[in-house]
Amino acid sequence: MEPDLCRRFEVAVSADPGADPGEMARVAMVEGGRIRQRRRMGVAGSAAAVVAVAMAVGFANTTVRDGGGGAKPTDLVAAAMRPPAPECSPDPVADGATDAVIYLSEPTDRELAEVGRELEGDSRVGALVFESRGDAYERFVALWADSPDFVAAVRPESLPVSYRLRLNDRDAFAGFSREYAEKPGVAQVVGRVCPAGAPVGGVL
Amino acid sequence: MTETVTQYRPAGDAGKGDTGKGGWGAGRRRAKAARDAEFTAFVEAAGTRLRRSAYLMCRDWHLAQDLAQQTFAKMYAAWPRLRTGTNLEAYSRKVLMNLIFDQRRRRSASEVVVAELPDHAGRADGSPELRLALVEALARLSVEDQAVLVLRHAEDHSIETVAMILGVSESVVKMRTARALTRLRALLGDDLDD
Numbered sequence: 001m002e003p004d005l006c007r008r009f010e011v012a013v014s015a016d017p018g019a020d021p022g023e024m025a026r027v028a029m030v031e032g033g034r035i036r037q038r039r040r041m042g043v044a045g046s047a048a049a050v051v052a053v054a055m056a057v058g059f060a061n062t063t064v065r066d067g068g069g070g071a072k073p074t075d076l077v078a079a080a081m082r083p084p085a086p087e088c089s090p091d092p093v094a095d096g097a098t099d100a101v102i103y104l105s106e107p108t109d110r111e112l113a114e115v116g117r118e119l120e121g122d123s124r125v126g127a128l129v130f131e132s133r134g135d136a137y138e139r140f141v142a143l144w145a146d147s148p149d150f151v152a153a154v155r156p157e158s159l160p161v162s163y164r165l166r167l168n169d170r171d172a173f174a175g176f177s178r179e180y181a182e183k184p185g186v187a188q189v190v191g192r193v194c195p196a197g198a199p200v201g202g203v204l
Numbered sequence: 205m206t207e208t209v210t211q212y213r214p215a216g217d218a219g220k221g222d223t224g225k226g227g228w229g230a231g232r233r234r235a236k237a238a239r240d241a242e243f244t245a246f247v248e249a250a251g252t253r254l255r256r257s258a259y260l261m262c263r264d265w266h267l268a269q270d271l272a273q274q275t276f277a278k279m280y281a282a283w284p285r286l287r288t289g290t291n292l293e294a295y296s297r298k299v300l301m302n303l304i305f306d307q308r309r310r311r312s313a314s315e316v317v318v319a320e321l322p323d324h325a326g327r328a329d330g331s332p333e334l335r336l337a338l339v340e341a342l343a344r345l346s347v348e349d350q351a352v353l354v355l356r357h358a359e360d361h362s363i364e365t366v367a368m369i370l371g372v373s374e375s376v377v378k379m380r381t382a383r384a385l386t387r388l389r390a391l392l393g394d395d396l397d398d
Contacts, residue, residue: 005385008338009358013256017265019272025247027273029240032280039281147282149302153371 039146083143088194088202095174097191098167099202103160107185112161115183119163124176127166127200133159143204160187164201166194243283246292247276253359254296260354261304261347263339275300294361297369301351308347341391349384356381 084090088099102119104112119125131139137156144151167173170193177189192202251272258268258275278299279286286295342350348370355366356377363381367374 005353005357005388006360009260009354012338013259013358015265016252016256016259019251019255019269021248021251022244024251024269024273024276025244028247028276028280029243031273031277032283035277035281147278149278149299149306152306153298153302153369155371158371158373 083204084192085194085198085202085204087198088192092190093173093193094177094191096170097173097177097193097202098170099194099198099200100165100167100173100177100189100191101201101203102163102165102180102186103188103190104162104185105160105187107161111183111185115163115180115185118180118183119165122176124167124169124172125165126168129164129200131162131164133157133161136160136162139204162201164199164203166200239283243280246279250293250296251276254300257297257354257359258300258304260339260342260358261301261350263343271300271303274303291365294365294369297355297359297361298371301355301369304351305347337392341388344391345384345387348380349387352377352380353384353388 102115104115107115116130119128133156136159140154140159141151167176173191177191180186181189190203194202254275255265255268255272258271259265262268262271275296279292279296286292342353345353351370352366355361355369356363361369363374363377367377370377372380
């Protein structure tokens with residue numbers, strides 16, 4: 001029935017009176033400019049932070065495509081929602097990363113604890129920070145304060161928990177990432193190249 | 205003649221050296237013109253489909269136009285951050301659906317985005333029955349059901365994309381789609397089954 005439904009949708013919109021897209025864009029730029037203006041005056045503080053991370057934050061482009069290509073939406077959302085720290089490489093790297101974020105998608109308590117234990121005992125790991133779903137959501141809301149629509153559409157449970165860490169030796173990343181990506185509960189390992197003072201994990 | 209080239213400034217510096225208010229250099233003006241051109245191209249490419257989807261959700265072409273317009277204004281406000289690499293189509297659907305969800309939440313159920321179902325006796329263009337049957341059946345579903353049907357079946361987005369747009373899991377999308385299809389089929393008297 002799907003093809004039929006699709007055709008019926010076509011018919012349903014066939015009385016479209018049309019609209020001038022150029023005009024639509026022009027009006028949107030005027031109104032959008034006003035929205036931006038209002039925001040700039042209203043939330044000067046958070047606006048500065050948002051400007052600082054105004055970079056390629058997309059729905060899809062920040063995930064590492066690892067051949068399989070089947071990243072789950074939570075991973076996509078997470079990767080997109082957490083912009084890289086400005087001082088780190090904007091795009092994830094496959095090797096040579098100094099910092100990494102290990103995203104876990106709906107792990108069991110045991111899986112979560114197990115990954116944490118392994119990381120704590122891993123000599124390749126320097127600094128280690130755990131970020132709960134609640135923490136992730138809080139950060140997300142703060143970062144996207146100027147896009148209330150976007151914030152409203154993302155629920156805390158759609159954000160993954162993560163371990164953020166700094167490696168002692170960046171040459172270890174490729175092997176490290178392969179190893180942890182295999183572990184139960186782990187959705188994705190995202191590595192970035194960061195200078196020493198960057199936030200651990202390389203994301204904001 | 206030498207051109208003034210604006211230096212690339214790492215994002216971390218944004219704001220620091222930003223003293224020249226109103227004194228926009230030629231480079232910055234060019235950058236804005238390029239952004240605006242990109243934005244216009246996006247609106248031209250996406251406008252019609254977005255407006256049509258809005259129509260399927262609200263059954264009123266004027267309101268659909270207005271919703272599309274608001275969506276684009278919001279996107280323009282965020283454009284410097286959005287334009288690189290963002291899945292703009294999906295983002296625009298997310299903004300649109302949120303606008304619609306918001307409106308419905310604010311108004312009472314009877315006063316949905318567009319009010320009661322019209323009796324369309326007066327419509328003389330084409331074959332209104334065929335055209336309106338689906339839209340009216342759709343209007344009797346919950347806004348969530350409408351959204352999955354429009355995104356999945358009118359727009360043909362993948363389950364993954366719809367999940368992202370609606371901020372729910374893929375299994376919720378699958379379940380909701382199946383449920384919405386069943387309801388729609390019942391409302392249309394099963395004549396969807398070829």
